[in-house]
């Protein structure tokens with residue numbers, strides 16, 4: 001991944017000597033492109049770059065600001081002042097430049113407090129490198145919902161006029177929001193009506209799988225039926241499914257309250273965590289749901305997540321998303337859409353489905369493999385910017401040669417996403433390491449060398 005050395009902490013973090021006539025010019029020159037880095041966050045602490053102006057500092061202006069920094073237990077890394085360029089008054093009007101560290105949850109309050117005693121307060125943070133989870137427990141903060149399809153808000157939702165259904169959904173929302181990393185996944189008792197909906201979906205879709213689903217899906221589906229309680233008469237429990245996945249690919253499930261923001265959802269994939277809804281669609285519309293539900297997750301996503309190659313592909317999209325700017329998140333979620341949700345692949349001379357949006361939709365699965373839609377080869381550069389359709393069937397589907405090829409193409413694409421750092425996923429601690437010092441790179445390399453040595457030895461033994 002491309003490294004921008006202007007982001008190395010401590011470099012260029014001061015007012016420029018040759019600062020131009022405005023504060024913005026000086027600030028832009030002094031900050032460089034990537035200097036305010038949220039990846040400096042450690043143990044919930046964030047590094048902020050602040051600039052502000054204090055009028056007439058002699059009259060206790062600075063002591064008020066200093067008290068605010070003290071009150072929030074701010075650790076100051078760098079503090080610099082100079083005479084305010086825009087001041088027409090006295091030499092006591094100063095501009096300040098502060099690099100400081102504060103607890104993540106206090107960052108906004110610190111800035112707001114500072115605004116009460118200083119002028120022109122600017123914080124340089126969110127628009128540089130967005131916050132991203134580094135430990136699996138950080139996923140407790142990644143549950144921001146896109147609420148447009150919820151039964152409480154969407155007049156077109158089949159459950160909008162059913163108070164019982166909305167009550168049931170509130171129950172599932174509470175379950176998801178009260179879940180914390182490490183908790184056992186909640187087991188749910190489904191009603192007879194919910195089970196009947198599942199049965200109808202299960203029967204209809206499983207009749208299409210032998211002819212429409214890819215081999216990896218069929219193999220996993222068979223295993224799920226054998227070992228994980230997949231059957232038409234009961235809805236599988238997330239806990240059992242999660243255990244099954246963990247043994248096969250290291251993926252695990254986490255309850256989600258609904259459709260999550262792309263950034264949060266993709267971030268969880270980086271940790272091999274799949275955020276899964278647990279409620280079921282409304283019984284009046286068993287073959288269609290405007291939002292993800294457990295039929296979509298369990299029948300669409302789960303079987304594919306049991307495949308090693310596909311699991312790596314999913315994690316790679318997640319890793320690429322960490323710390324990416326909004327424009328890149330948009331492209332990655334479009335890639336996700338045309339692959340993990342609506343992807344097709346070549347297999348033994350024919351085209352098969354591997355996308356969850358297809359494998360959980362009877363109508364679109366048939367449509368996607370008819371001769372009606374347009375097919376294009378999977379090419380991340382093209383796919384990432386292709387318009388998508390979330391109201392009706394896709395007019396265009398992208399076909400992967402195979403998962404290995406799709407994975408390699410995605411990895412090349414991810415390398416081109418501009419970030420000032422390289423990330424490494426540590427499977428032992430399930431955490432993301434920012435490789436921002438030579439020592440960290442050396443330690444990671446050492447581990448890889450040992451693994452490689454072991455594999456070479458194994459190869460020698462069996463050849």
Ligand SMILES: [Fe+2]
Pocket residue numbers: 292296301341356357
């Ligand atoms: Fe999905």
